[in-house]
Amino acid sequence: MLEIQKIRDNTAACIEGLKKRNFPDPEDQLEKILNLDDLRKQLQKESDGLLAEINSLSKQIGELFKQKNINEVDILKAQVAEKKEASKNLEDRHKEVLTAIDELLYATPNIPHTQVVAGKSAEDNEVYKDWDSPFPELHAGALPHWELSDKYGIFDLKLGVKLTGAGFPVYKGRGAKLQRALINFFLDENTKAGYEEIQPPIMVNEESARATGQLPDKEAQMYHATLDNLYLIPTAEVPVTNIYRDVILKETEFPIKLTAYTPCFRREAGSYGADVKGLNRVHQFDKVEIVQFAHPTKSYDHLHEMLAHVEGLLQKLELPYRILRLCGGDMGFTSAMTYDFEVFSVAQKRWLEVSSVSNFETYQSNRLKLRYKDENGKSILAHTLNGSALALPRILASMMECHQTEEGIRIPKALHAYTGFEIIK
């Protein structure tokens, strides 16, 4: 969530930023927050004063007891009782105001970076780096991945329906092996680039889900094990980022770079058509995530370093890609800047999103309470970043479609050592 101090110091810039996202009536929203914060300060001042008086009276009572001056004690006790009543009321109001502020902050998205353009939807995204070579030529009768899957027996959605429900694919044979190969390939590449491999739990508690912003507003996106009040993670970002919840780092520890493979679970109801066909949108999928915790002055350097890393992966997979910088309206709620990677599927004649790399600046760390000490010993919020490197189903689909030949699906060279085969036929 946003820092109130930042809103106070840069109100105009915050309003500008929210407008880029088409956030309705940002002036009103921020004003409400600031007014409530003023009220909060005033209430705390009153409450602290009252508590100080109570504390002081209690000490006096202690002294009087030692002196066996019981009559005086009763007078002071009465005073304390009175002040306590008032203090209780103040505290209740204080809590209410705090809750109200939180609710408003939860409902306010991150301020986009100044370079992010205004826009309403995907059409307004900037092409940051286009694919400038010809697209690979496919043979006549090239197929979309769901038909290729039937042809070569790569995954089985109907079987998933039998076992679980729609959107839970079953991978088979070389398809399953390819999944495993990709996971290992990505983890190895990420590790080589300096990311430490983490194997986190794939269920998290409420506190973790709250800290990375899945709760309260995106509750319906997550599978919830109600008996134990645990949530299946929608992305490794949740457990991995929470490793640094309530942590104060040393400035020298930056940057912290972590990578994790996990299954991801998303309920995402409400889409239809080509968007959800085949592997385009499923409820359970595998993803290798990269996460960085960075010094605020360096976070954009790291963002671009992550970009270059993901780009390298796509090159090794020999896929035609482009990089978009998302406009304000298409960016995620918590992001300050996001780049999307898209692979062009000649078979489907459209771009498929395969990775998203974002800088959250302090939006996440504020809720996480992830800070570092600067040279003056002051606590400063760190920046958090993450990206997919990479998500499996979309990549698998892209590879199937882009590398299909009349003989079968060609496996890019970089993967041969992992798959043990060079073609799926």
Place this chain on the structure above:
RNA sequence: GGAGGAGUGGCAGAGCGGUUGAAUGCACCGGUCUUGAAAACCGGCAUACGUGAGAGCGUAUCGGGGGUUCGAAUCCCUCCUCCUCCGCCA
């Protein structure tokens, strides 16, 4: 799942109703000494919010939440976590 024990500062560990935000040791930082280092000695060393130009002051926090009391790290309730024993089990 059952029975018992325990959770205090970065770590270890006192305190078990009244100047205890918390002894002591270790670690860490600064200084003295030293050619340098070590040792020794001196000093510093939690977080958040409020307030103040600042020094500082106020408030809250001893696993989380609630309660008793004029006053709680200390008593009570509840939840969580860890340890020991029994049961079950990949």
